[in-house]
Amino acid sequence: MPGVAVVIPTLNEAEAIAAVINELPRDIAVDIIIADSGSTDGTQAVARNAGARVVELGQRGYGKACAAGAAAAMPGCDIIVFMDGDGADRGDLLAQLVMPIETGMADFVIASRVKKLRERGSMSAHQVFAGWLLGLGIGALTGTRYHDMCAYRAIRRTALDALNMREMTYGWNIEMQIKAAQAGLRIQEIPLPYRCRSGGTSKVAGSLRGTIRASWRIIATFVRVARSGSVAVTKP
Secondary structure (H helix, E strand, C coil), rough: CCCEEEEEEEECHHHHHHHHHCCCCCCCCCEEEECCCCCCHHHHHHHHHCCCEEEEECCCHHHHHHHHHHCCCCCCCEEEECCCCCCCCCCCHHHHHHHHHHHCCCCCCEEHHHHHCCCCCCCCHHHHHHHHHHHHHHHHHHHCCCCCCCCCCCEHHHHHHHCCCCCCCCCCHHHHHHHHHHHCCEEEEECCCCCCCCCCCCCCCCCHHHHHHHHHHHHCCCCCHHCCCEEEEEEE
């Protein structure tokens, strides 16, 4: 079966990161990479003690961390998984996320945080609305309708490389989703449980400033990618 590398971007997630790493099934996640953007709470040491590799970045940026982690994945890891380090994503259900790619049924799989499966309080009303609205926008642009912008996702490594990701901020996820649709990748959304974060403070929803900054970058990315046209990807 294809090797799976799990990339976890972090910034001060020491409270949760060990549990996140330990929950991942090691028979599937053969390479666990913490892409750290300068944590000051000891996240790096905790992650290493839990058995992950740590890539330390000199600059901050969610997309920058994701890109650096993916680039550091071991040879032979044909599937790249991205997830948050706050404990909200269900790492123990990794098999469900990667199975469509492993079996050749999909190129890109994204977890969907549907209401009946997510913990009460795990998502704010504006997060739910933003996901719905962006899904409509991408659908109108590409014909592919997403129902969520969840960070928990898996993609074929060759497909990710071909997408030529440029966004180094919080627009990384929406850029990936738009470009995947434009490229005609086989896309699946998998409903998965979603929890409240188990520690730390959200860099986006945790403050008004963070929410405004992330929202602006996401909107700007949507406009930029929409104007750039389609992406060519060679399928297996």
